Amino acid sequence: MPISIDIKSIEKRFVLRHTRSMKETFLWLLKGRRGDLYKKFSALEGVSFTVEQGETVALLGFNGSGKSTLLKHISGVMLPDSGSVRTRGRVAGLIEVGAGFHPDLSGRDNVFLNGSILGMSEKEIREQFDSIVEFSEIGEFIDTEVRFYSSGMYLRLAFAVAVHTNPDIFLIDEILAVGDEPFQKKCLAKIKELNEAGKTLVVVSHDLDMVSKVCDRGIVLERGRVVMDGEVGDAIAHIRAS
Amino acid sequence: MKTEVSTPDDGTVGLVSPGRGAGLRDVLSSRFLLKLLVDKEIKVRYRGSVIGLLWSYVKPGVQFIVFYIALGIFLGLEQSARNPGGLPNYAIYLFSGIVLVNFFSEALGNASRSIVLNGGLIKKIYLPRELFPVSAIWVSAIHFLPQIIILIVACLFAGWTPSVLQLAAAVVGFVIVALMATGLGLIFGAVNVYFRDAENLVDLLLMVATWASPVLYAWTTVRDQLGQTALNIYLLNPLTVGVETFHYAFWMPTADQTQALPPSFLSLWVPIALALSIVTLVLGQLLFRRLEGRFAQEL
Numbered sequence: 140m141p142i143s144i145d146i147k148s149i150e151k152r153f154v155l156r157h158t159r160s161m162k163e164t165f166l167w168l169l170k171g172r173r174g175d176l177y178k179k180f181s182a183l184e185g186v187s188f189t190v191e192q193g194e195t196v197a198l199l200g201f202n203g204s205g206k207s208t209l210l211k212h213i214s215g216v217m218l219p220d221s222g223s224v225r226t227r228g229r230v231a232g233l234i235e236v237g238a239g240f241h242p243d244l245s246g247r248d249n250v251f252l253n254g255s256i257l258g259m260s261e262k263e264i265r266e267q268f269d270s271i272v273e274f275s276e277i278g279e280f281i282d283t284e285v286r287f288y289s290s291g292m293y294l295r296l297a298f299a300v301a302v303h304t305n306p307d308i309f310l311i312d313e314i315l316a317v318g319d320e321p322f323q324k325k326c327l328a329k330i331k332e333l334n335e336a337g338k339t340l341v342v343v344s345h346d347l348d349m350v351s352k353v354c355d356r357g358i359v360l361e362r363g364r365v366v367m368d369g370e371v372g373d374a375i376a377h378i379r380a381s
Numbered sequence: 382m383k384t385e386v387s388t389p390d391d392g393t394v395g396l397v398s399p400g401r402g403a404g405l406r407d408v409l410s411s412r413f414l415l416k417l418l419v420d421k422e423i424k425v426r427y428r429g430s431v432i433g434l435l436w437s438y439v440k441p442g443v444q445f446i447v448f449y450i451a452l453g454i455f456l457g458l459e460q461s462a463r464n465p466g467g468l469p470n471y472a473i474y475l476f477s478g479i480v481l482v483n484f485f486s487e488a489l490g491n492a493s494r495s496i497v498l499n500g501g502l503i504k505k506i507y508l509p510r511e512l513f514p515v516s517a518i519w520v521s522a523i524h525f526l527p528q529i530i531i532l533i534v535a536c537l538f539a540g541w542t543p544s545v546l547q548l549a550a551a552v553v554g555f556v557i558v559a560l561m562a563t564g565l566g567l568i569f570g571a572v573n574v575y576f577r578d579a580e581n582l583v584d585l586l587l588m589v590a591t592w593a594s595p596v597l598y599a600w601t602t603v604r605d606q607l608g609q610t611a612l613n614i615y616l617l618n619p620l621t622v623g624v625e626t627f628h629y630a631f632w633m634p635t636a637d638q639t640q641a642l643p644p645s646f647l648s649l650w651v652p653i654a655l656a657l658s659i660v661t662l663v664l665g666q667l668l669f670r671r672l673e674g675r676f677a678q679e680l
Contacts, residue, residue, distance in 0.1 A: 145396055153678055161578045211677060215400025215507035218674045225396035230507075238505040243425045252421060255414040256508055 141227065143308055143339040144190040144213060149222030151183040151208060151363075182208045183219070184363045190356075192227070192307075195340040197350040197371055199378050200360035206343045209360065210310050213341060228307025231257045232341075240297060242286035246277055249285055250300055257304045267303040274329075275299035276322075295322060302329050308339045327353065347375050400507050400674075404666050407509035414508070418516040423523060437524045438531070441483050445476055452597050468599055469636040470539055473532075477631040478596035478624045480528045485558050485620060486587045488521035492566025493583045497573050500680035510673050511666075514566040518559060532631060539635040546647075547630040553651060554626025557658045561619045564661030571672040574679050594621040595628070600643055616643055619661075622654035 183205050190196055198206040211217040212224050214232060239256040240249050250271055254264040272281050275295040277288075285293060302309075311330070330353055334340055344350050350357070350371065357374025359367040367377045408415060427433040453459035453471045460467035468474050495513035496503065503510055533541075565583075573579035591597070593615075600621075604612040615621055625646065633640055643650065 141394075142396065161576050164576075211505075213399065215398075216503075216505065216677045218400050224398060224400075226399050227396050230399055239502050241421055241425065243428050244421060248417075248421070248424075252417045255411075255417050256502070256506055258508075261413045 140191040140193060142189050143192040143194070143227050144341070145223075145225045146186060146188055146212075147223045148185050148187045149183055149212060149219035149224060150181070150185065151205075151212070151217065151219055152179045152181050154179060181363050183212070185222075186360075186363070186365055187222075188358060188365065188368060190339055190341070192339055193334065193337045194356055195334055195354040196342070197354035197357045197374065198341065198343045198360060199347075199350070199357055199374055203362075204360040205363040206360055207312055208363075210312055210341065210343055213308070214310055226308055229258055229304070230308045230310065231301060231304040231306035232308075232310025232312070240285055240293070243284055245284055246272075246281040246288070246296055249296065250281075253297065253300045254304065257301060258306075259304050263305070271296075271299045271303050274302070274325075291319060291322070298326055302326075302333065306338065308341065309333060310341050310343075312343045313345065347378065351375055402509045404509070404670055405511050405515070408511050408515050411509060411512065415512055415516055415519065418512060419519045419523070422516065422520045426520075438527065441479060441528060444483075445472075445479055448475055448479070448597060458598065468640075470632060473535060473539055473635055474599075474628060474632045475597065476532055476535065477627045478594070480525065480532055481555070481558060481624055481627050482591050482594060482596050482620070483528070484521055484525040484555075485562050485590060485623075487524065488518045488559070488562035489565050489569070490580075490583060490587060491517035491521065492562065493569035493573055493580050495566070496570040496676065497577070497580075497680065500574075500676075504677050504680050510676060511567065511669065514570045515563065518563050518566060521562075522559065536631050536635055541631070541634050543630055543634045547634065550626040550647065550651070551630035553655065554623040554630075557619050557626075557651075557654045558623040560655075560658035560662050561623075564658065564663070564665035567662075567665030567669040571669045571676075574672065574676055590620055593618060594624045596624055599640070600625065604643075612643065616646075616650045617653065617657070619654040619658050622646075622650050626651065 186205075186209060198209060200206050208217065210232075212219055213226060214230050215224075215226075239253045241252065244252065250268060251261075251264055254267075254271075255261070259267070272278070275292075275298070277292055277296055280288065280292065285296070288296070309330075327349070330340065340353070342350060342354055354371045357367070357369065357371040358365055359374050359377050361381075367374055423434075427436060430436065432439070449459075449472055453467075453475065457464050458467050459471035460469045492514035495517045496510065499513045502508075503513075569579045569583050595603075600612070600615070603615050625642065628640075629642055629646075
């Protein structure tokens with residue numbers, strides 16, 4: 140199987156207490172750069188793994204372990220300080236529900252805007268539009284401004300757009316926790332369908348039961364390091380034990 | 382013989398690093414998204430207001446009336462029977478400069494804020510970030526278009542018969558100002574992520590911009606008061622050159638071509654301004670690409 144995601148010993152440090160004014164920086168320079176202007180914090184340290192095409196991987200770990208940061212490196216939102224991240228094909232995902240939705244635009248406009256932000260061409264969106272609306276179960280409200288939508292409707296539309304982007308790598312960050320049960324089931328079915336079509340999935344979630352249903356492989360992160368990489372069942376056992 | 386040994390392909394061929402785009406060239410390839418972002422901005426800006434897009438005319442309209450009364454009449458810049466030394470058709474002189482400077486102000490102001498304002502999106506999804514400043518410039522150009530139509534109508538009433546050269550000069554002048562605004566917009570938009578002082582600096586710059594170009598007065602004042610060297614420095618400002626091309630295209634034909642352009646304006650100063658704008662754009666792009674790698678964590 141060809142490799143879908145290749146991550147080689149990436150490091151990422153964040154700056155804490157960043158100054159937002161030129162004055163502070165200027166004073167710091169005047170004082171001969173004494174002391175640390177920034178405090179550094181390692182979010183990822185020496186993370187390496189490869190994911191083959193068609194794999195379903197869960198990134199597990201407690202809050203602050205670096206899961207979402209890692210996902211952002213795969214999507215290209217963040218660049219590593221050192222090491223390399225390489226991916227194959229279109230990467231899309233639900234990094235956060237409805238990022239790129241504008242509350243003052245109608246559902247229809249938002250489908251186009253969000254689809255385009257996620258990398259779809261105009262032609263693709265037009266072809267998929269009816270299917271997106273049908274999946275979202277929004278129906279006649281598609282021409283209503285999305286700020287009048289219930290949170291469930293909002294989520295359904297966002298998810299519908301994302302699954303229709305036809306990505307090669309699909310990133311999911313803690314999204315299936317929302318929405319009612321029938322819709323959750325529908326989402327899971329759609330995710331499985333994507334996987335059967337050979338798409339690579341990377342899921343970040345605290346919902347261990349859901350993860351065990353969707354994923355085959357689990358990677359456990361602890362303070363920015365990979366501490367375990369194996370069968371999803373073993374990874375979940377590791378998390379539950381700690 | 383094992384073929385695996387001789388083939389270098391270990392499944393990694395075709396992998397690319399995400400998040401490293403081609404800058405402004407990526408904006409060209411995502412024209413559809415640019416169009417949607419511009420449409421969104423236009424739809425959202427005047428949402429819930431009764432007169433909507435008309436605000437784009439009311440603001441420059443009021444500004445024009447205030448300046449015209451204060452400067453043209455009170456301070457005597459308008460030519461009249463009692464004031465033969467003033468500028469003929471001062472209203473058109475003023476308006477043709479104001480529309481261009483307003484375009485610059487709106488474009489640069491919005492472009493400088495565009496990255497921070499779209500921070501929510503930039504933090505979550507990778508897309509060419511140059512799209513945001515560029516769409517801000519584009520929106521300003523759309524607001525500029527109706528104003529130029531009003532200007533042309535006013536010119537026609539004043540007996541406007543421009544030459545092809547004059548019209549071409551105005552187009553070049555607009556391009557100079559648009560490129561300059563895009564370049565500075567990329568610079569201040571990116572710096573604003575790290576230092577929010579940048580947007581205040583831009584406000585200051587824009588306040589000066591109206592007075593640092595011959596919008597309210599004639600360029601000859603600069604030469605008469607400060608001398609030739611000062612005029613040369615003054616003409617190094619691409620915005621000055623842009624405004625002067627608009628005077629050349631819209632105002633001079635209505636003023637019986639009696640007023641002169643600065644010496645060697647078309648042959649020297651317009652090419653210099655165009656070159657400076659292009660340099661600004663290139664520098665803006667380079668700086669933007671240096672800084673954009675850390676946008677997601679700084680926003």
